[in-house]
Amino acid sequence: MENVRAFLNNEALKCGISLDDEAIDRFMAYKDMLIEWNEHINLTSITDDMGIVIKHFIDSLLCYSTGVIRPDARIIDIGTGAGFPGLALKIAFPSLKVCLMDSVQKKLNFLDNVIKALSLEDVELIWGRAEDYACKKGYREAFDVVTARAVASLLVLAEYCLPFAKLGGHVLCMKGPDVDGELVKADKAIKLMGGRLGDVLRAELPMSGGDRRIVVLDKVTRTPAAYPRRAGIPSKKPII
Template sequence: MNFTRGESHVLESVVAAAQLLGVDLDAKQQAQFQRYRELIELRSKQFNLTGHKTWDKIREELFIRSLRVLSPAGGNVPTPEWFAGKRAIDIGTGAGIPGMIMKIALPDLQMTLLDSIGKRTNFLIEVANELELTGLEIINGRAEDLGQERGHREQYDVVVARAVARLAELAELTIPFAKVGGTVILPKSQGVQDEVEEAAAAAELLGTAPALVLEVDKPGTSPPDDMVYWMKISTTHREFPRRVGIPHQSPLILQSDDE
């Protein structure tokens, strides 16, 4: 695929962002990012894929900000190499954020994209076909249902979800997918500590160690993210996740004795 000078210039920032994380995008991957961008712009005109309509916003808020999930923050926090050969799932992926970005950047990553809206999953199937991606599963469904299925329950090394709910609700929608020893990674806007404390009892009940929260401000020029990490240390009780809608209506929040 040949790029115009302008396209080549703006794509260079995506390449540089990936390099900052230790990921070198080859010509094929760069072409995949470019085509993905074109498909997002094209299909967003037909139905609401994302609120970001310009290439500048797509590049910064969707592409580069999604790469932060791969940020090498040190210690037990995953680096790009840590993801190699892992099985991951993106809950409530929407237009493929961040799961599709992770898959293009790390082709060996076995990725499942889950969304409840058929138009979005149909779009993702189109993207997968156009980009000739393998090792990618796209599912139209609800986390509450899929999280109870044998082929998906406690089968993933990495579980991600971006901006789909508060942490107390996300805990029940994500943790049941992680195998013991797996990690749930949740990018959130800054100032997440109240949510972390609110969700602490739920995370413990569902089988994780206390959350690790790290500020990640690179790559890109978007505001810093608070990256929330939950490490799965014990199996999740069969009761969870509960039926569709219940985690949203009645999240697992510890009530005080006088309530």
């Protein structure tokens, strides 16, 4: 366990994050709860300690390397699943105000138990779809940062995520190495939603955990009132 703790701490430092003992304790408890709950509901295919640290925790913390996350930012994580990257970022930066959204109630039940066990504050759980909540007051164009990991193609993510970002805010789309083709296809949708390609962070997870790309979309103009379209349409009829 000490090796896992030290490894997490060292890799977080490479992302520019200094984790105190309380944060590391929380990450270890989160890991243990993920493994325990995964025996009953499908949360992750990764069930070994080091795999969870590398492919979930460190992968999530890479978002901080983009330079767009302030410790006091308001963040919404779309399709959060087992809490990545949103809850991992919250543990690293307790002053973040985080909304975790997913359409699967069982996953939110897990997250609720983790949040209570770790005594985390300023975390909102949302059971619903991005297309619905992006039209609601208090959510539309209300967030400094919007994150999405393994949710959909960039073409679809633009319509899911950019309506949540405030002017001057950012969307972080976590992707694998083959993202260039997605960028070309998504150009029209990104612009239509009020976004602009900011940067593409290239990183490699330790111990051959794989190549990662984090696409940064900057919110430069307001999203037209007609978007996002109603639930299900963005994925069935993407903007091309």
